[in-house]
Amino acid sequence: MSCTWASRRLVLALLVALVVVDAAAAGDGAPPKVHRNHGKFTAGPWKPAHATFYGGRDGSGTLDGACGYKDTSKEGYGVQTVAVSTPLFDAGAGCGACYEVRCVDSPDGCKGGAPVVVTATNLCPPNPGQSNENGGWCNPPREHFDLTMPAFLQIAQEKAGIVPISYRRVPCVKQGGIRYTITGNKYFNLVMVTNVGGAGDVAGLMVKGNKRVKWTTLKRNWGQEWQTSEDLTGESLTFRVMTGDHRKATSWHVLPRDWQFGVTYQAAKNFK
Known part of the structure; x- marks a missing residue:
């Protein structure tokens, strides 16, 4: 028993000494700084969803919308954008978020190759008159991506119309300042x-x-x-x-x- 207690006292003394050294290294008795991903936004986990497309082949008809952007082609977003369903739109809080989207599990619909990165700039409104599985793609609680046609055609065949996808949040890479x-x-x-x-x-x-x-x-x-x-x-x-x-x-x-x-x-x- 006495040997065990002595060992515990030694361990405790070492731990206290380490804490003192860390505090001194931080300066003025402050705790050491914690670095988390060097202050950068990191990609999230992959999740399943579905994707459709809207607008013209050149992205026409998609340059403004429910996020309030006036012309995404001039505001740094181009036509690599998406109208997201209600849960992802989050009453406007989801505007500006960037997603990496890849087509999966559709041999006839997917093109293969690299995923596409898009920015949420619009709302895909629900269609309560249609089933969630047939026309009501953006009905809550579905997480759905209505991509611009240029973005959709990078990952899927136009004839597919709707394809299963895998998506994740990724950092938005922008040129210049806010x-x-x-x-x-x-x-x-x-x-x-x-x-x-x-x-x-x-x-x-x-x-x-x-x-x-x-x-x-x-x-x-x-x-x-x-x-x-x-x-x-x-x-x-x-x-x-x-x-x-x-x-x-x-x-x-x-x-x-x-x-x-x-x-x-x-x-x-x-x-x-």
Whole structure:
């Protein structure tokens, strides 16, 4: 018994010593920093679903929609986009998320080859008048991908119409920084946030002016349109974006004091 207790005291003493060394290494008695994936959004697990297509062969008819984007070809999303069903759309919170999609288990429908990466920019509305298995592809609780035709044709035959797929969330890789566009007027502002990297979606948005406007939280109006009645005119504006994975990016003074409604301004940095 005495030998066992002595051994336990030795182990305890070593553990305490290790904790002290770690705290000293961190500086000022602070705990050591924890690094998680180097701050980058990582791909999620593969899940089963189905995919259809909409719009023209050139992506026409798919450039705007329920997320509030005006022209995805000019806003950094191109025509590699998708209208997602209600559970994935999540009342607009799913807008901007990126997915890797591959056709599976359909020898006559799948083309094979590499999967396609698409961005959620629209809602595939439910069709309660049709069965979930026959026409009501986007009825809740189904997770469904209505791809643009250019995206669909990369993984499947047009004649297939609908194919089983495997999909997963992946990081959004964007060129340049986050973009901000304000529309509306002095008494009611709608802020559109586009070209968001990393997780891609926007879960929260705040704005701050260089003088009178303190940090103000905006509310989601619809899709990725965010609203505030705060008078933002005449000030250099800083925006803070929070994505669905709880990461934040602050775009300091991204809008100059003489910013204009309807003009898009780009920050220097983006999520990865």
